[in-house]
Amino acid sequence: MSTAFAIDFAARDFVEIDFSHHPVAVHASEVTRRFSGQPVLDSLDLTIHSGEFVALLGASGSGKTTLLRILAGLDAPDGGEAWVPEARTVVFQEPRLVQSKTVWKNVVIGLAGKHASRERAGAALAEVGLDHRADAWPATLSGGEAQRAALARALVREPKLLLLDEPFAALDALTRLKMQRLIGELCQAHGPATLLVTHDVEEAILLADRILVLKEGRIAFDRRVRLPHPRRAGGADFDALRDTLLAELGVPQAE
Ligand SMILES: Nc1ncnc2c1ncn2[C@@H]1O[C@H](COP(=O)(O)OP(=O)(O)OP(=O)(O)O)[C@@H](O)[C@H]1O
Ligand SMILES: [Mg+2]
Numbered sequence: 001m002s003t004a005f006a007i008d009f010a011a012r013d014f015v016e017i018d019f020s021h022h023p024v025a026v027h028a029s030e031v032t033r034r035f036s037g038q039p040v041l042d043s044l045d046l047t048i049h050s051g052e053f054v055a056l057l058g059a060s061g062s063g064k065t066t067l068l069r070i071l072a073g074l075d076a077p078d079g080g081e082a083w084v085p086e087a088r089t090v091v092f093q094e095p096r097l098v099q100s101k102t103v104w105k106n107v108v109i110g111l112a113g114k115h116a117s118r119e120r121a122g123a124a125l126a127e128v129g130l131d132h133r134a135d136a137w138p139a140t141l142s143g144g145e146a147q148r149a150a151l152a153r154a155l156v157r158e159p160k161l162l163l164l165d166e167p168f169a170a171l172d173a174l175t176r177l178k179m180q181r182l183i184g185e186l187c188q189a190h191g192p193a194t195l196l197v198t199h200d201v202e203e204a205i206l207l208a209d210r211i212l213v214l215k216e217g218r219i220a221f222d223r224r225v226r227l228p229h230p231r232r233a234g235g236a237d238f239d240a241l242r243d244t245l246l247a248e249l250g251v252p253q254a255e
Contacts, residue, residue, distance in 0.1 A: 025193030030080035042217025055204035058214035
């Protein structure tokens with residue numbers, strides 16, 4: 001797993017933030033979710049503080065999307081409870097745009113009154129570098145552009161909690177790196193608590209304040225990322241953390 005392009009992640013502050021003094025944005029306590037009697041989430045505890053950028057890793061089928069859906073309010077746990085801010089939005093792997101509405105209308109879809117203005121949509125689109133496509137139809141967007149539109153749609157709601165479920169997984173490597181940097185910048189500017197589900201260990205290290213690994217229904221690994229910004233892939237500390245995470249994920253390391 002290597003990064004072919006070097007991009008500075010300069011947007012975030014050099015000073016390490018102690019999030020324990022920030023208000024709590026997510027508090028999940030003993031959350032259990034079963035499918036066909038089998039627990040996918042098994043008495044899971046998780047706290048995320050406001051402004052904290054948390055990456056969630058875990059094997060396929062370990063329950064990452066299940067957890068995200070519960071935090072988003074799209075699914076309910078069978079046991080335990082999850083406290084989340086009312087203002088929360090999700091960006092999925094696929095952009096989920098309404099094909100019969102132009103891009104700017106997709107951005108403010110579901111909002112009422114002045115919140116649904118073209119001006120507001122345009123400002124959000126400008127933030128993701130897509131204001132020039134405001135009047136386009138979703139079908140005419142590239143994959144990366146469509147995902148930018150989905151991001152604008154999330155940001156225009158000014159979420160206190162941003163839930164991202166592998167939002168870059170379907171993008172090519174270069175677009176993915178640009179989107180990673182954009183997310184880092186936007187989260188720094190807007191300051192929501194962010195939970196990013198990803199399979200990409202390097203992506204997690206480049207972006208996150210804290211990295212979790214979900215295993216056997218619980219948070220089995222929880223580590224602050226103490227690397228200074230701007231971050232780049234590579235270097236002894238980066239590689240050591242990557243190897244630790246890969247070992248946690250059960251990926252054998254080459255000698
Ligand atoms: N609605 C459902 N009904 C039955 N089983 C489900 C349902 N949703 C999820 N599961 C099962 O729960 C387990 C966890 O699924 P989930 O989608 O949360 O995994 P994931 O960690 O997001 O995996 P991936 O990395 O592949 O996206 C899987 O075994 C899945 O088949
Ligand atoms: Mg998933």
